[in-house]
Amino acid sequence: MNTPFSGKKILLGVTGSIACYKAADLASKLAQAGALVDVVLTEAATHFVSPLTFQSVTGRRAYVDADLWGSEGHVQHIALGHSANLLVIAPASANTLAKLAHGIADNLLTVSVLAASCPLVLAPAMDGGMYNHPATQANLALLEQRGALIAGPGEGHLASGLTGKGRMLEPAELMGYIRLALGRGGALSGRRVLVTAGGTQEPIDPVRAITNRSSGKQGFALAQAALDLGAQVTLVAGPADLPTPVGAQRVDVRTAAEMHQAVLAALPDCDVLLMAAAVADFRPTAPAENKIKKETGIPTIQLEKTPDILRDVAQVRQSTARPHVVVGFAAESEALLDNAERKLHEKRLDMIAANDIRAADAGFGVDTNRVILLHASGKVDNLPLISKAEVAAFILQRVVELLAGVAG
Ligand code: C5P
Numbered sequence: 542m543n544t545p546f547s548g549k550k551i552l553l554g555v556t557g558s559i560a561c562y563k564a565a566d567l568a569s570k571l572a573q574a575g576a577l578v579d580v581v582l583t584e585a586a587t588h589f590v591s592p593l594t595f596q597s598v599t600g601r602r603a604y605v606d607a608d609l610w611g612s613e614g615h616v617q618h619i620a621l622g623h624s625a626n627l628l629v630i631a632p633a634s635a636n637t638l639a640k641l642a643h644g645i646a647d648n649l650l651t652v653s654v655l656a657a658s659c660p661l662v663l664a665p666a667m668d669g670g671m672y673n674h675p676a677t678q679a680n681l682a683l684l685e686q687r688g689a690l691i692a693g694p695g696e697g698h699l700a701s702g703l704t705g706k707g708r709m710l711e712p713a714e715l716m717g718y719i720r721l722a723l724g725r726g727g728a729l730s731g732r733r734v735l736v737t738a739g740g741t742q743e744p745i746d747p748v749r750a751i752t753n754r755s756s757g758k759q760g761f762a763l764a765q766a767a768l769d770l771g772a773q774v775t776l777v778a779g780p781a782d783l784p785t786p787v788g789a790q791r792v793d794v795r796t797a798a799e800m801h802q803a804v805l806a807a808l809p810d811c812d813v814l815l816m817a818a819a820v821a822d823f824r825p826t827a828p829a830e831n832k833i834k835k836e837t838g839i840p841t842i843q844l845e846k847t848p849d850i851l852r853d854v855a856q857v858r859q860s861t862a863r864p865h866v867v868v869g870f871a872a873e874s875e876a877l878l879d880n881a882e883r884k885l886h887e888k889r890l891d892m893i894a895a896n897d898i899r900a901a902d903a904g905f906g907v908d909t910n911r912v913i914l915l916h917a918s919g920k921v922d923n924l925p926l927i928s929k930a931e932v933a934a935f936i937l938q939r940v941v942e943l944l945a946g947v948a949g
Contacts, residue, residue, distance in 0.1 A: 542931065545723050545769045547575035552625040552657070554650040555595070557585020559700045560632035560666035560709035565590060567631055567712040569598035571719070577601065579621060581650045583637065609649040621649075622657030627722055630654075631692075632666030632709045635677045642680035660722045661689040664715055669705025692718035717787025720769060724788075727771030728941045734767040735811040735864070736760055736789075737804060737850075739779030741797045743824035745842060746833045754905040755819035757781030759870075759929045763815045764789045766933035770941065775811070777803045779818055797821045797847035804850050808857055813940055814864045816854075817894075819872060819905075821847050851888040858889070865947045866940050871895045872904060878913065885915050891943055892916050894936060902926055914939065 551571055555564045571578045580595040580603040592603035604621065622628070630637060630650070637651065641663075646652040654661065663684060671677060672694060685691050693710035710718075724730075738760020742750035757778060764776045765786040774789040777800055785791045792807075794800045797820045808814070823844040833840050851869055858864065869890045871881040874897070881895035895913045898904035903911040903926060910932045914922035916939075924935060 549576045549626045551576045552628045553580045554630035555586045556583045556634040556637040558632040558666040561589040572599045619656045622653035629662045631664035633663045635667045635671045638680045642683045664692045665694045666709035668701045669707045672707040721788040724769045724771045730771030733811040734772040734813040736764045736815045737777045737818035739781035740819045741779045741821045743821045744828040746829035756906045760817035762929040762933035766937040801848045813866045815868045855889040866943045869893045872898045
């Protein structure tokens with residue numbers, strides 16, 4: 542499967558911190574995701590971990606300072622930085638951050654950074670005192686101001702035995718930052734994309750709720766796909782046990798009414814709305830204040846309609862012409878295309894993604910989906926069974942085309 546990392550040349554700088562051992566995992570994850578990973582270790586890093594560790598997981602050479610003075614040293618120091626799509630330094634020690642902030646180039650890694658013009662991701666890792674020192678803070682502020690993406694550090698147990706801020710982020714989270722940096726300048730850069738995901742919970746009493754089986758996976762994948770294209774993403778999520786894609790602004794909601802409010806509040810600025818959430822259509826009219834006791838007999842729960850978010854969006858859109866593109870979702874168990882077609886027109890959508898929730902390998906909960914995209918223009922995209930990430934990437938590609946149509 543093609544990923545945002547596929548074929549990307551990533552130069553991974555590894556500096557002298559005990560978090561070096563996690564850098565090997567990061568290099569492995571990047572290589573597995575399809576990136577071409579060249580590693581440069583500083584002298585201090587080689588005391589913690591060997592170049593062979595990295596070569597073994599990346600299948601490519603790992604460089605050390607001796608390479609700066611070898612027979613190819615005169616080209617190496619420029620070539621590594623020049624050819625990279627992205628530079629990541631993980632772990633980034635206080636010392637290397639200080640050198641980078643001041644343009645010092647006294648080893649292969651710092652020379653390479655100075656020679657590179659690609660985006661830079663820095664994952665600081667150091668003792669809490671070193672991190673909090675005004676010198677380190679000033680260096681980080683300067684590097685950020687120059688465009689570096691600072692990933693972390695996190696809080697927790699430090700090698701010094703103390704607890705505090707200074708831990709390098711875990712490789713899985715760093716992958717999110719790297720992805721974010723790779724997406725910068727993509728087809729949706731400068732665009733604001735609002736995504737809703739997951740189901741809603743409509744309270745019956747303080748402990749019970751009416752909900753549905755939506756996992757949020759498709760919506761979260763859409764948020765990630767929009768980030769991959771450089772968009773600014775707001776993710777309005779119903780209760781979902783999923784990690785927030787790095788870079789997305791997450792707004793957690795519980796009920797359809799809260800989702801309605803969150804979507805309408807974010808709407809004025811947004812270019813695209815992807816309404817993937819499975820919003821409840823009905824809610825208890827008067828949720829009980831206290832837990833309903835079984836001793837009082839079987840309750841009758843009166844239901845009322847929830848606000849239809851997309852209908853209200855359509856109204857706002859009439860007067861503001863925003864969002865430029867609105868995509869809805871139709872999860873159906875019968876008459877899939879008829880129902881999707883009706884919703885496409887009733888809710889005045891540009892596109893609707895229809896999926897048959899009766900299929901075991903598509904729809905709620907699973908990682909795959911089989912979707913038919915109906916366009917307002919009459920065009921139909923009949924997608925095969927693919928991962929939700931691939932469905933998301935396809936939908937975002939169509940969104941880019943629709944936005945180009947609006948501009949044109
Ligand atoms: O009419 P139905 O609820 O089946 O339509 C599904 C689409 O409408 C989805 O995109 C869903 O997010 C959205 N929806 C909504 N407000 C509701 C219910 C669903 O915007 N109250």
